[in-house]
Amino acid sequence: MENYNSVNEQIIEQIKSSVTGRVFVGEEINVDFFHDEMPIYGEGTPDVLVDAVNAEEISKVVKICNENKIPVIARGAGTGLVGAGVAIDKGVMINMQPMNKILGYDEENMVVKVQPGVLLNDLAEDCLLKGYMYPPDPGEKFATLGGNVSTNAGGMRAVKYGTTRDYVRGMEVVLPTGEITRFGATVSKTSTGYSLKDLMIGAEGTLGIITELTLKIIPSPKETISLIVPYENLDDCISTVPKLFKAYLNPQAIEFMEKEIVEMSEKYIGKETFPKTVEGVEAAAFLLITFDGDNEESLNDIIEQAAEVLLEAGAIDVLVADTPNKIKEAWAARSSFLEAIEAQTKLLDECDVVVPINKIAQYISYVNEIGTDYPFEVKSFGHAGDGNLHIYACSNDMEKDEFIKVVDDFMNKIYGKAYEMGGQISGEHGIGHGKKKFLREFEGEVNTSLMRGIKQVFDPNNILNPHKVVS
Numbered sequence: 212m213e214n215y216n217s218v219n220e221q222i223i224e225q226i227k228s229s230v231t232g233r234v235f236v237g238e239e240i241n242v243d244f245f246h247d248e249m250p251i252y253g254e255g256t257p258d259v260l261v262d263a264v265n266a267e268e269i270s271k272v273v274k275i276c277n278e279n280k281i282p283v284i285a286r287g288a289g290t291g292l293v294g295a296g297v298a299i300d301k302g303v304m305i306n307m308q309p310m311n312k313i314l315g316y317d318e319e320n321m322v323v324k325v326q327p328g329v330l331l332n333d334l335a336e337d338c339l340l341k342g343y344m345y346p347p348d349p350g351e352k353f354a355t356l357g358g359n360v361s362t363n364a365g366g367m368r369a370v371k372y373g374t375t376r377d378y379v380r381g382m383e384v385v386l387p388t389g390e391i392t393r394f395g396a397t398v399s400k401t402s403t404g405y406s407l408k409d410l411m412i413g414a415e416g417t418l419g420i421i422t423e424l425t426l427k428i429i430p431s432p433k434e435t436i437s438l439i440v441p442y443e444n445l446d447d448c449i450s451t452v453p454k455l456f457k458a459y460l461n462p463q464a465i466e467f468m469e470k471e472i473v474e475m476s477e478k479y480i481g482k483e484t485f486p487k488t489v490e491g492v493e494a495a496a497f498l499l500i501t502f503d504g505d506n507e508e509s510l511n512d513i514i515e516q517a518a519e520v521l522l523e524a525g526a527i528d529v530l531v532a533d534t535p536n537k538i539k540e541a542w543a544a545r546s547s548f549l550e551a552i553e554a555q556t557k558l559l560d561e562c563d564v565v566v567p568i569n570k571i572a573q574y575i576s577y578v579n580e581i582g583t584d585y586p587f588e589v590k591s592f593g594h595a596g597d598g599n600l601h602i603y604a605c606s607n608d609m610e611k612d613e614f615i616k617v618v619d620d621f622m623n624k625i626y627g628k629a630y631e632m633g634g635q636i637s638g639e640h641g642i643g644h645g646k647k648k649f650l651r652e653f654e655g656e657v658n659t660s661l662m663r664g665i666k667q668v669f670d671p672n673n674i675l676n677p678h679k680v681v682s
Contacts (some may be wrong), residue, residue, distance in 0.1 A: 484543065565629070
């Protein structure tokens with residue numbers, strides 16, 4: 212561990228005199244800031260919590276920390292799942308949530324400027340009111356956009372529209388030395404040296420603190436239809452996905468899920484949407500597919516073609532959700548998977564590996580097979596359209612230390628299998644503190660050394676969100 216200095220009264224007074232936002236110390240800090248949504252990866256108590264107001268004040272705080280070699284961490288809504296937003300080295304935490312203004316739209320260039328504390332849900336709804344869409348659609352709608360960019364969040368619509376990275380045109384950043392700079396620009400293409408903007412995206416707050424974002428928006432699709440597609444078994448369900456792409460059907464989203472996790476989620480939200488038996492045939496797995504388009508006629512043609520592909524591939528039936536209310540109900544259960552698991556599970560660990568889409572069925576079969584060797588339940592679902600799979604280890608009766616030990620062995624095996632199949636550790640959640648050892652092991656020394664070198668250039672004193680990703 213790094214030899215950091217302690218936060219003393221003199222430094223606290225320096226911080227207080229440098230900012231107009233509220234400053235909390237000791238027991239004044241709400242316990243919600245001690246952990247993220249996956250506490251198993253550790254908790255940490257910051258010495259100081261500062262409500263962010265603007266880049267200039269954040270710069271002053273960071274300079275104080277850099278000069279005194281004190282850890283500093285930017286924190287969004289705390290919805291992360293890998294321990295990236297946790298002050299494991301104590302120090303100063305900057306709460307970015309107060310910087311939550313949508314600053315304005317540039318409709319000629321089709322971008323919107325926002326502060327990093329704006330919630331994904333708020334921008335999505337504001338865009339729709341104006342006839343636009345911000346396509347990135349992670350499952351956690353109440354995460355901050357700064358957090359989304361810091362993890363390169365993907366979500367449901369990545370299969371058609373891409374991930375958060377594809378929508379970041381520019382950003383204002385406070386560097387670990389306290390300097391304020393801008394990366395990127397309001398342009399659709401660039402070949403202007405190394406892409407410093409893209410280094411920041413997915414860096415999990417280890418290279419700089421994002422204080423403003425310029426994000427690409429697109430015209431909102433005029434029509435949307437979702438399909439609920441039940442299957443007798445998981446293999447047929449997942450094996451259908453490549454066939455949809457071969458038919459050039461271009462779905463907006465394709466999610467797969469097993470019956471058990473659907474039932475868990477429906478119990479949590481108090482409403483059943485997915486059919487468990489169709490004409491006497493029991494469903495064991497489902498695809499949830501959304502298509503969008505500019506008019507109802509063309510979309511109906513796509514649905515007919517899709518239904519033909521799905522039924523030929525072994526679907527029991529194809530159920531159409533073609534009204535806003537039906538679509539909302541169809542996606543409500545899927546959007547509540549994590550909350551449902553958390554509500555019904557005492558000990559929880561997860562991974563979000565990504566594998567080539569033609570390997571999904573084989574990979575999930577492997578996970579389910581070795582999962583029977585462990586004293587916990589394995590629950591899987593994911594983005595079938597892009598190969599990003601969410602795999603959860605769940606227990607209600609194990610001791611925490613034993614759970615951590617056996618889950619570590621399980622994760623090591625399934626990460627190894629992902630790399631064997633041409634995949635990687637994370638599709639959207641990131642590395643944080645919880646997945647560092649796996650990054651070193653499976654990305655290898657050459658790649659991790661390059662990452663450490665980048666960290667050293669940006670942050671020579673290793674004060675910014677230390678001991679996350681590779682530092």
